[in-house]
Amino acid sequence: MNLAWKEIRRNKVRFLILGSIVFLISLLTFIISGLANGLSQDNASLIKDLPDGQFYMDADADETYSLSRIDNSVQRKMLHDFKDATALSIQMGFLNDKNGKQLSVAFVTSTETKLIEDIKAGEIILDRSMEEEGIKVGDILKNKQFNGEFIVKGFVDQKKFSHAPVAFINIENYKDIYRVDEMQLIFVPEIENSQEVASLQSFTMKQFLDTIPSYNAEQMSLNMIVWFLVVICGMLFAIFFYMMNVQKIGLYGILKAIGLKTSALFKIMWTQMVFVTTLALCLSIAISQGFSFIVPAGMPFSLSLDTTMQLSIVFLIIGFIGATLSGLQIRKIEPLDAIQQGEM
Numbered sequence: 001m002n003l004a005w006k007e008i009r010r011n012k013v014r015f016l017i018l019g020s021i022v023f024l025i026s027l028l029t030f031i032i033s034g035l036a037n038g039l040s041q042d043n044a045s046l047i048k049d050l051p052d053g054q055f056y057m058d059a060d061a062d063e064t065y066s067l068s069r070i071d072n073s074v075q076r077k078m079l080h081d082f083k084d085a086t087a088l089s090i091q092m093g094f095l096n097d098k099n100g101k102q103l104s105v106a107f108v109t110s111t112e113t114k115l116i117e118d119i120k121a122g123e124i125i126l127d128r129s130m131e132e133e134g135i136k137v138g139d140i141l142k143n144k145q146f147n148g149e150f151i152v153k154g155f156v157d158q159k160k161f162s163h164a165p166v167a168f169i170n171i172e173n174y175k176d177i178y179r180v181d182e183m184q185l186i187f188v189p190e191i192e193n194s195q196e197v198a199s200l201q202s203f204t205m206k207q208f209l210d211t212i213p214s215y216n217a218e219q220m221s222l223n224m225i226v227w228f229l230v231v232i233c234g235m236l237f238a239i240f241f242y243m244m245n246v247q248k249i250g251l252y253g254i255l256k257a258i259g260l261k262t263s264a265l266f267k268i269m270w271t272q273m274v275f276v277t278t279l280a281l282c283l284s285i286a287i288s289q290g291f292s293f294i295v296p297a298g299m300p301f302s303l304s305l306d307t308t309m310q311l312s313i314v315f316l317i318i319g320f321i322g323a324t325l326s327g328l329q330i331r332k333i334e335p336l337d338a339i340q341q342g343e344m
Contacts, residue, residue: 003268008275015276018240022233023280026315029229030288033311034303036222042300043215046090046108046161047208050115053189055208056200063201063211065090069182074199078186079111086113087183089174090161095124095141095150103133103141106161109174115189117156117168124150127165128157145177162214230311230318237322241269245329265330273323274316281312 008015041048056078057068070078075087088110095103105126110116117125124141135141141150150169159166175181186200195202203211210216255265285308295301 005271007268008272014244015272018236019276019280021236022277022315022319023284025229025233025236026281026311027284027287029226029233029311029315030284030303030308031291032222032229033226033307034288034292034301035299036219036226037304037307038300038302039218039222040215041158041302042160042163043218044161044209044212045158046106046166047205049158050187050205051189052205053187054191054195055203055205056186056188056197057184057203059199059201061201063203065184065208065211068184069180070184070186071199072182074197075183075186078188078197078200082188082191084113084115084190085186085188086115087111087186088116089178089180089184091174091178091184092162092164093143093145093167093177095143095167097133097135097141098139101133103130103135104164105130105167106164107174107177108161108166108168109171111171111183115187119153119168119170121170121172122148122151123153123170125154125156125168126152127159127167128155129160129165131155143177146173147176148173162212226311230314233315234318234322237273237319238326240326241273241323242326242329245269245327262331266324266327269323269327270320273319277316277319281315285312 056070057063057065058070061068070087079085079087088108091107093105093107095105097103108116109119112118119125126135135152137152137154139152141152143150150173156166156168159168169177256262288303288308289305292301292303
Protein backbone atom coordinates (compact mmCIF):
# COMPACT_ATOMS: atom_id res chain seq x y z
CA MET A 1 0.00 0.00 0.00
CA ASN A 2 2.80 2.44 0.93
CA LEU A 3 4.62 1.61 -2.32
CA ALA A 4 1.46 2.48 -4.29
CA TRP A 5 1.15 5.92 -2.64
CA LYS A 6 4.85 6.65 -3.00
CA GLU A 7 4.71 5.93 -6.72
CA ILE A 8 1.63 8.15 -7.16
CA ARG A 9 3.40 11.01 -5.35
CA ARG A 10 6.57 10.49 -7.38
CA ASN A 11 4.72 10.36 -10.73
CA LYS A 12 1.99 12.95 -10.10
CA VAL A 13 1.83 14.17 -13.70
CA ARG A 14 1.52 10.67 -15.16
CA PHE A 15 -1.36 9.71 -12.87
CA LEU A 16 -2.95 13.16 -13.28
CA ILE A 17 -3.11 12.62 -17.03
CA LEU A 18 -4.71 9.19 -16.55
CA GLY A 19 -7.22 10.60 -14.05
CA SER A 20 -8.09 13.49 -16.39
CA ILE A 21 -8.83 11.13 -19.26
CA VAL A 22 -10.96 8.86 -17.03
CA PHE A 23 -12.78 11.96 -15.74
CA LEU A 24 -13.58 13.20 -19.25
CA ILE A 25 -14.73 9.78 -20.48
CA SER A 26 -16.89 9.11 -17.41
CA LEU A 27 -18.39 12.62 -17.55
CA LEU A 28 -19.28 12.18 -21.22
CA THR A 29 -20.76 8.75 -20.41
CA PHE A 30 -22.93 10.16 -17.60
CA ILE A 31 -24.19 13.01 -19.77
CA ILE A 32 -25.03 10.72 -22.69
CA SER A 33 -26.75 8.31 -20.28
CA GLY A 34 -28.77 11.22 -18.88
CA LEU A 35 -29.70 12.26 -22.40
CA ALA A 36 -30.74 8.67 -23.24
CA ASN A 37 -32.94 8.49 -20.12
CA GLY A 38 -34.38 11.93 -20.85
CA LEU A 39 -35.23 10.99 -24.43
CA SER A 40 -36.72 7.74 -23.18
CA GLN A 41 -39.07 9.66 -20.88
CA ASP A 42 -39.85 12.21 -23.58
CA ASN A 43 -40.62 9.42 -26.02
CA ALA A 44 -42.65 7.01 -23.91
CA SER A 45 -43.38 8.33 -20.40
CA LEU A 46 -47.07 7.51 -20.99
CA ILE A 47 -46.17 3.82 -21.20
CA LYS A 48 -43.28 3.75 -18.72
CA ASP A 49 -45.44 5.27 -15.97
CA LEU A 50 -47.84 2.33 -16.15
CA PRO A 51 -47.31 -0.57 -13.71
CA ASP A 52 -45.69 -3.79 -14.89
CA GLY A 53 -48.04 -5.91 -16.94
CA GLN A 54 -48.80 -7.30 -20.38
CA PHE A 55 -49.87 -5.50 -23.55
CA TYR A 56 -51.99 -7.27 -26.13
CA MET A 57 -52.44 -6.26 -29.76
CA ASP A 58 -53.88 -7.86 -32.88
CA ALA A 59 -51.65 -10.72 -34.01
CA ASP A 60 -52.08 -9.58 -37.62
CA ALA A 61 -50.81 -6.06 -36.89
CA ASP A 62 -47.16 -7.07 -37.51
CA GLU A 63 -46.18 -5.71 -34.06
CA THR A 64 -47.33 -2.22 -35.05
CA TYR A 65 -49.74 -0.74 -32.50
CA SER A 66 -51.19 1.79 -34.96
CA LEU A 67 -52.36 -1.06 -37.22
CA SER A 68 -53.87 -3.10 -34.41
CA ARG A 69 -57.63 -3.50 -34.08
CA ILE A 70 -59.05 -5.53 -31.17
CA ASP A 71 -62.33 -7.24 -32.00
CA ASN A 72 -65.10 -5.99 -29.70
CA SER A 73 -66.08 -9.50 -28.59
CA VAL A 74 -62.44 -10.29 -27.68
CA GLN A 75 -62.17 -6.98 -25.84
CA ARG A 76 -65.27 -7.68 -23.75
CA LYS A 77 -63.99 -11.14 -22.83
CA MET A 78 -60.54 -9.81 -21.87
CA LEU A 79 -61.96 -7.03 -19.70
CA HIS A 80 -64.24 -9.56 -18.01
CA ASP A 81 -61.55 -12.21 -17.42
CA PHE A 82 -58.72 -9.97 -16.21
CA LYS A 83 -59.11 -7.69 -13.22
CA ASP A 84 -58.16 -4.04 -13.81
CA ALA A 85 -57.57 -4.67 -17.53
CA THR A 86 -58.22 -1.76 -19.86
CA ALA A 87 -58.52 -1.25 -23.60
CA LEU A 88 -56.73 1.80 -24.94
CA SER A 89 -55.82 3.53 -28.18
CA ILE A 90 -53.01 5.93 -29.07
CA GLN A 91 -52.97 7.95 -32.26
CA MET A 92 -50.95 10.94 -33.40
CA GLY A 93 -52.97 14.01 -34.37
CA PHE A 94 -53.36 17.77 -34.22
CA LEU A 95 -55.24 20.38 -32.24
CA ASN A 96 -55.93 23.99 -33.17
CA ASP A 97 -55.94 26.69 -30.49
CA LYS A 98 -58.17 29.79 -30.47
CA ASN A 99 -55.77 31.54 -32.85
CA GLY A 100 -55.81 28.65 -35.30
CA LYS A 101 -52.27 27.54 -34.44
CA GLN A 102 -51.78 23.84 -35.09
CA LEU A 103 -50.34 21.78 -32.22
CA SER A 104 -49.05 18.21 -32.56
CA VAL A 105 -50.34 15.81 -29.88
CA ALA A 106 -50.80 12.11 -29.19
CA PHE A 107 -54.50 11.43 -28.62
CA VAL A 108 -55.06 8.78 -25.94
CA THR A 109 -58.32 7.20 -24.83
CA SER A 110 -59.27 4.13 -22.83
CA THR A 111 -62.08 2.23 -21.24
CA GLU A 112 -62.76 3.02 -17.58
CA THR A 113 -59.62 2.54 -15.50
CA LYS A 114 -57.65 4.09 -12.64
CA LEU A 115 -54.48 4.02 -14.73
CA ILE A 116 -55.52 6.62 -17.31
CA GLU A 117 -57.41 9.87 -16.88
CA ASP A 118 -61.21 9.58 -17.00
CA ILE A 119 -62.54 12.16 -19.46
CA LYS A 120 -66.09 13.26 -20.24
CA ALA A 121 -67.25 13.92 -23.80
CA GLY A 122 -66.07 17.29 -25.06
CA GLU A 123 -63.30 17.58 -22.45
CA ILE A 124 -59.55 17.19 -22.83
CA ILE A 125 -56.61 16.87 -20.43
CA LEU A 126 -53.15 17.75 -21.74
CA ASP A 127 -49.53 17.21 -20.84
CA ARG A 128 -48.22 20.20 -18.88
CA SER A 129 -45.74 21.08 -21.62
CA MET A 130 -48.72 22.48 -23.55
CA GLU A 131 -48.80 25.38 -21.10
CA GLU A 132 -45.63 26.62 -22.80
CA GLU A 133 -47.71 26.95 -25.98
CA GLY A 134 -50.04 29.34 -24.17
CA ILE A 135 -52.81 26.81 -23.49
CA LYS A 136 -54.78 27.40 -20.27
CA VAL A 137 -57.54 25.63 -18.37
CA GLY A 138 -60.87 26.59 -19.94
CA ASP A 139 -59.45 27.20 -23.43
CA ILE A 140 -61.36 25.85 -26.41
CA LEU A 141 -59.43 23.61 -28.80
CA LYS A 142 -60.57 22.19 -32.11
CA ASN A 143 -59.70 19.31 -34.42
CA LYS A 144 -60.49 19.39 -38.13
CA GLN A 145 -61.75 15.80 -38.06
CA PHE A 146 -64.03 16.47 -35.07
CA ASN A 147 -67.30 18.35 -35.44
CA GLY A 148 -67.38 19.53 -31.84
CA GLU A 149 -64.95 21.37 -29.58
CA PHE A 150 -62.70 20.39 -26.70
CA ILE A 151 -62.54 22.36 -23.47
CA VAL A 152 -59.27 22.07 -21.52
CA LYS A 153 -60.04 20.65 -18.06
CA GLY A 154 -56.52 20.36 -16.71
CA PHE A 155 -52.91 19.29 -17.15
CA VAL A 156 -50.84 16.28 -16.09
CA ASP A 157 -47.08 15.99 -15.59
CA GLN A 158 -44.72 14.03 -17.82
CA LYS A 159 -47.15 12.35 -20.20
CA LYS A 160 -45.44 12.08 -23.58
CA PHE A 161 -45.60 9.62 -26.44
CA SER A 162 -43.32 9.66 -29.47
CA HIS A 163 -41.97 13.05 -28.31
CA ALA A 164 -45.46 14.57 -28.50
CA PRO A 165 -47.55 15.79 -25.54
CA VAL A 166 -50.42 13.46 -24.72
CA ALA A 167 -54.03 14.62 -25.03
CA PHE A 168 -56.50 12.48 -23.08
CA ILE A 169 -59.98 12.49 -24.66
CA ASN A 170 -63.26 10.63 -24.25
CA ILE A 171 -63.55 7.30 -26.03
CA GLU A 172 -66.58 8.38 -28.08
CA ASN A 173 -64.79 11.55 -29.23
CA TYR A 174 -61.80 9.43 -30.24
CA LYS A 175 -64.00 7.15 -32.34
CA ASP A 176 -65.60 10.17 -34.03
CA ILE A 177 -62.20 11.64 -34.97
CA TYR A 178 -60.67 8.45 -36.36
CA ARG A 179 -63.88 6.79 -37.59
CA VAL A 180 -63.17 3.51 -35.80
CA ASP A 181 -65.13 1.25 -33.47
CA GLU A 182 -62.29 -0.94 -32.21
CA MET A 183 -59.53 -0.18 -29.72
CA GLN A 184 -55.86 -0.80 -30.53
CA LEU A 185 -54.49 -2.35 -27.34
CA ILE A 186 -55.44 -4.14 -24.15
CA PHE A 187 -53.28 -3.67 -21.08
CA VAL A 188 -53.43 -6.11 -18.18
CA PRO A 189 -51.51 -4.80 -15.15
CA GLU A 190 -49.65 -6.81 -12.54
CA ILE A 191 -49.30 -10.10 -14.41
CA GLU A 192 -45.79 -11.39 -15.07
CA ASN A 193 -46.47 -14.29 -17.43
CA SER A 194 -48.40 -13.72 -20.62
CA GLN A 195 -51.51 -15.80 -21.18
CA GLU A 196 -52.34 -16.90 -24.68
CA VAL A 197 -55.42 -15.30 -26.16
CA ALA A 198 -56.76 -16.26 -29.57
CA SER A 199 -55.98 -13.71 -32.31
CA LEU A 200 -53.87 -11.56 -29.93
CA GLN A 201 -50.11 -11.20 -29.40
CA SER A 202 -48.74 -10.35 -25.95
CA PHE A 203 -45.85 -8.06 -25.05
CA THR A 204 -44.09 -7.16 -21.84
CA MET A 205 -43.58 -3.44 -21.28
CA LYS A 206 -40.01 -3.61 -22.60
CA GLN A 207 -41.11 -5.57 -25.65
CA PHE A 208 -43.91 -3.11 -26.36
CA LEU A 209 -41.54 -0.14 -26.07
CA ASP A 210 -39.27 -1.83 -28.61
CA THR A 211 -42.16 -1.89 -31.11
CA ILE A 212 -42.14 1.94 -31.12
CA PRO A 213 -39.71 2.67 -33.99
CA SER A 214 -38.38 6.01 -32.70
CA TYR A 215 -37.86 4.64 -29.16
CA ASN A 216 -35.93 1.57 -30.25
CA ALA A 217 -33.64 3.47 -32.64
CA GLU A 218 -32.83 6.23 -30.14
CA GLN A 219 -32.09 3.98 -27.20
CA MET A 220 -30.03 1.48 -29.18
CA SER A 221 -27.81 4.23 -30.61
CA LEU A 222 -27.24 6.06 -27.33
CA ASN A 223 -26.70 2.91 -25.27
CA MET A 224 -24.18 1.71 -27.83
CA ILE A 225 -22.23 4.95 -27.38
CA VAL A 226 -22.34 4.59 -23.57
CA TRP A 227 -20.95 1.05 -23.59
CA PHE A 228 -18.39 1.93 -26.26
CA LEU A 229 -17.05 4.65 -23.93
CA VAL A 230 -16.93 2.17 -21.04
CA VAL A 231 -14.87 -0.25 -23.17
CA ILE A 232 -12.52 2.59 -24.18
CA CYS A 233 -11.98 3.34 -20.49
CA GLY A 234 -11.04 -0.29 -19.83
CA MET A 235 -8.62 -0.30 -22.76
CA LEU A 236 -7.11 2.94 -21.45
CA PHE A 237 -6.31 1.34 -18.10
CA ALA A 238 -4.84 -1.73 -19.80
CA ILE A 239 -2.55 0.36 -22.03
CA PHE A 240 -1.52 2.75 -19.24
CA PHE A 241 -0.54 0.07 -16.74
CA TYR A 242 1.04 -2.08 -19.45
CA MET A 243 3.40 0.76 -20.40
CA MET A 244 4.19 1.42 -16.74
CA ASN A 245 4.86 -2.27 -16.10
CA VAL A 246 7.24 -2.44 -19.08
CA GLN A 247 9.19 0.49 -17.67
CA LYS A 248 9.37 -1.12 -14.23
CA ILE A 249 10.44 -4.66 -15.14
CA GLY A 250 13.82 -4.16 -13.45
CA LEU A 251 12.16 -2.76 -10.32
CA TYR A 252 9.75 -5.68 -10.17
CA GLY A 253 12.68 -8.08 -10.47
CA ILE A 254 14.41 -6.47 -7.48
CA LEU A 255 11.18 -6.50 -5.43
CA LYS A 256 10.66 -10.18 -6.22
CA ALA A 257 14.27 -10.92 -5.38
CA ILE A 258 13.87 -9.45 -1.88
CA GLY A 259 10.78 -11.58 -1.30
CA LEU A 260 7.80 -9.46 -2.43
CA LYS A 261 5.07 -11.71 -3.76
CA THR A 262 3.38 -11.29 -7.15
CA SER A 263 0.03 -10.77 -5.39
CA ALA A 264 1.51 -7.77 -3.56
CA LEU A 265 2.56 -6.23 -6.89
CA PHE A 266 -0.98 -6.68 -8.18
CA LYS A 267 -2.32 -5.02 -5.02
CA ILE A 268 -0.10 -2.00 -5.69
CA MET A 269 -1.51 -1.70 -9.21
CA TRP A 270 -5.12 -2.21 -8.05
CA THR A 271 -4.72 0.42 -5.32
CA GLN A 272 -3.51 2.95 -7.87
CA MET A 273 -6.36 2.09 -10.24
CA VAL A 274 -9.03 2.43 -7.54
CA PHE A 275 -7.60 5.72 -6.29
CA VAL A 276 -7.42 7.33 -9.74
CA THR A 277 -10.83 6.02 -10.84
CA THR A 278 -12.65 6.92 -7.63
CA LEU A 279 -11.27 10.46 -7.64
CA ALA A 280 -12.19 10.96 -11.32
CA LEU A 281 -15.67 9.46 -10.83
CA CYS A 282 -16.47 11.61 -7.78
CA LEU A 283 -15.65 14.74 -9.76
CA SER A 284 -17.60 13.65 -12.86
CA ILE A 285 -20.62 12.61 -10.74
CA ALA A 286 -20.72 16.02 -9.06
CA ILE A 287 -20.55 17.85 -12.40
CA SER A 288 -23.06 15.58 -14.18
CA GLN A 289 -25.59 15.94 -11.35
CA GLY A 290 -25.16 19.71 -11.46
CA PHE A 291 -25.58 19.61 -15.26
CA SER A 292 -29.28 18.81 -14.81
CA PHE A 293 -29.79 22.23 -13.20
CA ILE A 294 -28.18 24.21 -16.03
CA VAL A 295 -29.43 22.18 -19.02
CA PRO A 296 -31.79 24.17 -21.28
CA ALA A 297 -35.49 23.66 -20.51
CA GLY A 298 -36.23 22.10 -23.90
CA MET A 299 -33.46 19.51 -23.64
CA PRO A 300 -34.63 16.12 -22.29
CA PHE A 301 -32.13 15.14 -19.59
CA SER A 302 -32.69 12.77 -16.69
CA LEU A 303 -29.81 11.26 -14.71
CA SER A 304 -30.81 9.47 -11.52
CA LEU A 305 -28.37 8.63 -8.74
CA ASP A 306 -29.15 4.94 -9.24
CA THR A 307 -28.05 5.09 -12.88
CA THR A 308 -24.96 7.09 -11.90
CA MET A 309 -23.93 4.59 -9.24
CA GLN A 310 -24.50 1.63 -11.56
CA LEU A 311 -22.29 3.17 -14.24
CA SER A 312 -19.67 4.04 -11.61
CA ILE A 313 -19.52 0.41 -10.48
CA VAL A 314 -19.17 -0.67 -14.13
CA PHE A 315 -16.26 1.77 -14.56
CA LEU A 316 -14.52 0.34 -11.48
CA ILE A 317 -15.03 -3.23 -12.69
CA ILE A 318 -13.83 -2.50 -16.22
CA GLY A 319 -10.84 -0.59 -14.79
CA PHE A 320 -10.01 -3.54 -12.55
CA ILE A 321 -10.19 -5.94 -15.52
CA GLY A 322 -8.07 -3.66 -17.71
CA ALA A 323 -5.41 -3.19 -15.04
CA THR A 324 -5.34 -6.91 -14.22
CA LEU A 325 -4.94 -7.97 -17.86
CA SER A 326 -2.08 -5.54 -18.29
CA GLY A 327 -0.41 -6.94 -15.18
CA LEU A 328 -0.41 -10.58 -16.26
CA GLN A 329 3.14 -10.07 -17.49
CA ILE A 330 4.22 -9.48 -13.88
CA ARG A 331 3.65 -13.16 -13.13
CA LYS A 332 6.18 -14.15 -15.80
CA ILE A 333 8.97 -11.91 -14.51
CA GLU A 334 11.99 -13.82 -13.23
CA PRO A 335 14.04 -11.73 -10.74
CA LEU A 336 17.48 -12.33 -12.31
CA ASP A 337 16.34 -11.87 -15.92
CA ALA A 338 14.41 -8.71 -15.00
CA ILE A 339 17.37 -7.20 -13.17
CA GLN A 340 19.67 -7.93 -16.11
CA GLN A 341 17.12 -6.48 -18.53
CA GLY A 342 16.80 -3.36 -16.37
CA GLU A 343 20.59 -2.88 -16.48
CA MET A 344 20.76 -2.96 -20.28
